[in-house]
Amino acid sequence: MTPDRHGPDGLILAERHPPAAALERARAARLRRREDDLFCTRQVVISALPHEVFAYLREPEHLAEWTYSLRGLARAAGPDLWRATDLLTPGSEVFLQLVAHEPALAVDLRAGAADYLWITSSLLVRPAGELLAKPGSVVFWSTARHPNYDSFPLAPTPDDVWASVAGFHDLELHNLKSILESGAGARRA
Structure with a gap:
C-alpha cells in the first residue's frame, strides 16, 4: 500500500x-497545554551506568530519598506492598508497590x-550511548492519567492535579540525578 493513494482519511503523511x-x-x-493527555512522560540524562540507576530505582526504601513527598x-500487609506518608496531603497514607523487570x-x-x-508509573532506564552517543543513562518516567486524578483532594480543580504531574516528575528526576551523580545512590544500591 502506498500512503499517497490508500489509507484512512486524516493520515498526516509527507505525500x-x-x-x-x-x-x-x-x-x-x-506549545499547547495538554491537560487532556492520557500520559505524562518526562526524562533525564544521568551520569551513571544504567545498571546502577536500575539497582537504585528498584529498591522501595529509596523512594523516600528521591521523591518529593x-x-x-x-x-x-500484602505481597511487595509498602506504606508511606505523602507530605503533600497531611495525614494521608499511600500504599506502593514496585515491580522490577531487570x-x-x-x-x-x-x-x-x-x-x-x-496510580501507575513506569520508569525505563536506557544507555545514553545508544540514544545520545554519550556516557550515562537516560531515565524515562511515564505516568498514566487514571480517572481518579479528577477527584484527587489536593487541588481546586482536577486539571490542576494533572497539570502538576510533569512538574513534580521534573523535581523528582532532578533529585534522582543529584543522588546518583553524587555517588550516594551507587553506594546504597
Missing part, C-alpha cells in the same frame, strides 16, 4: 501534507489505597 504545514502542526502541538516507608531495566511503580493501586 499528502507539505512540510511547512506539518512543521506548523508539530510546533502547535508542542513520600516519607516513612514501611512494609505493609532484563528491560524497567521499574513499574503502583500507588494508591491499600486495596486499589490506581
